[in-house]
Amino acid sequence: MTSDTFHTRVAYAENALRQLFDATPLQLNEHLSARYGARIFLKREDLTPVRSYKIRGAFNFMRKRIEEGAATREFVCASAGNHAQGFAFACRHFGLKGRVFMPVTTPQQKIDKTRIFGGSAVEIELTGDFFDDCYAAAKAYAQSSGAAMVPPFDHEDIIEGQASVAREIVAQLGGSAPDMVVMPVGGGGLSSGIARFFGGGDDAPTLRFVEPAGAPSLHTSLTAGQLVRLPQLDGFVDGAAVAEIGAIPFETLRRFRPNDVVLVPEGRLCQTMLEMLNIEGIVVEPAGALALDALKDIQDEIAGKTVVCVVSGGNFDFERLPDVKERALRAEGLKKYFILRLPQRPGALRDFLHLLGPDDDVARFEYLKKSARDFGSILLGLETKHPEAFPALYERLDAAGFVYQDITDNRIMADLLI
Structure with missing residues (x-):
């Protein structure tokens, strides 16, 4: 398939989409632009009728089956x-x-x-x-x-539909491409569509792909030089947690380097989700925040440039908000969990509490073994206002002879107890 043919198909797909909704906004974000010294635009795919870009590919796939006169x-x-x-x-x-x-x-x-x-x-x-x-x-x-099966990403018609995002970006920038496009990667339909639309010429924008650190399917495959299925993944970023990127998308994306992929820690991503909600009033799902969070890793590359971040979706269930806050606090170093070995004697708890600083708060206190004769094991959750408070607390605990273990980053222990 030639590039011209692909562009023609994408143009047709975008025009057909106007039956459903207008082009999603491309908004200059003053907050992020000031932070990074660049012109940061957000392509608001969270503002489609279904609050994600996925409608583009599904609609295009069905439209083409109908136009082909499919019997189904x-x-x-x-x-x-x-x-x-x-x-x-x-x-x-x-x-x-x-x-x-x-x-x-x-x-x-x-x-x-x-x-x-x-x-x-x-x-x-x-x-x-x-x-x-x-x-x-x-x-x-x-x-x-x-019945006709509509795939989520691994099909030419799906990719063409998702590529309409790139065509809208160019039109909204007055016919020119930005210096850089930053986009999330899951199965690869959106990212391969944008990559094919812009091509690899001298005037093409730099592309940066973003995956959750717990589901690096594109990064792993690029490193190996072939498709790799991840043996396990962290499903927190459910919109981008894919064990294996699509075969058709990978054929387009395999020309890129592993360094072109930014891996975002899930906890840090939660900080960005809360920041966008509290400062900008923008509700993004975890996958929708990937491109925004990646700016922290590429800030040296983007100073003075025009950068478009694709906000892929805003379908966030607010029942998940406590988990997002929890992950954000832990990522910032403001909340930690311990197993504390507390002597079973009068005044032991009081002695421990006196060691806490003025900004330290006990968020969880739970006896794990209540029948111990000499010592009791306690699951302890502590929050503070400044990360440096914890090293100072450790010094006071050690000097007082308390035995404790930080299990914040111990995944097995944390999953069992927290």
């Missing part, structure tokens, strides 16, 4: 998130029957939103505990019923 009038997908919602919206728009397979563990909020977007056009089936289970069920249903 039913479509099917497997998703527990943004793809399902974009799929449902497109089904209702076209008046087509749709079936969404979701894991049984899908939060009710996501199920309800998919039902709202799809209305009577879409049926939802909950099956399996994990995505792979429902994906297999969706494929089996498609094969037995003749």
Whole structure:
């Protein structure tokens, strides 16, 4: 496929999308621009009708099947998130029957939103505990019923639809490309679409791809020089936590270097989510904050430049907010967890409390072994206002002879006890 053909297809896809919504805003963000000494624009994909870019690819895939005169009038997908919602919206728009397979563990909020977007056009089936289970069920249903399977990222038509983001960016900048585009990577539909649209010429913008540190599928594959399936991943950034990037997207992205991929720690990402909410009033899901957080790692590259960050989605369930705050505090070094060995004698607790500083706060205090004769093991959570308070506390605890273990970064212990 030539570049001209791809650009023509993307143009057609973007024009067709105007049936559903206007181009999403490209907003100059004064807060981030001042911080990094650059012109930072946010491409607000969180402002599509389904609050993510996924609607672009799903709509384009269905539109092309209809224009090709496909016999099927039913479509099917497997998703527990943004793809399902974009799929449902497109089904209702076209008046087509749709079936969404979701894991049984899908939060009710996501199920309800998919039902709202799809209305009577879409049926939802909950099956399996994990995505792979429902994906297999969706494929089996498609094969037995003749329904068309709408993939989340690994298809040319999906990639073309997602690439409409890049075409809108150029138009919104007056016909010119920015100096740099920073974008999240999950399965690779969006990132490969943007990369193919801009190409690799001398006038092309620099591209930076961003993955969660706990799910570095593109980075790992680029390092290996071939597709690699991650044996395990951290699913916190659910919109970008993919065990293996798509085969078609990888063919486009394999020309990049591992250093072109920024890996963002999940805890630090939570700080950015809270910052955008508290300072800018922008609600972003974890994947939607990836490009914004990556600016911290590339700030030396962007000074004085025009940079576009793709905010990929804003489907955030506020029931997750306590977890986001918790992760942010731990990442900033403002909250830690300990196993404290406390003597079983009168006044021992008072002695310990007297060692705390004026800004130290006991957030959790739980006896783990209540029948101990001489010592009791306590799960202790402490919050403070300044990270340097903890080294000073350690010195006071050591001088007083208290035995303790910091388990904040011990994943096994933390998962079991916290």
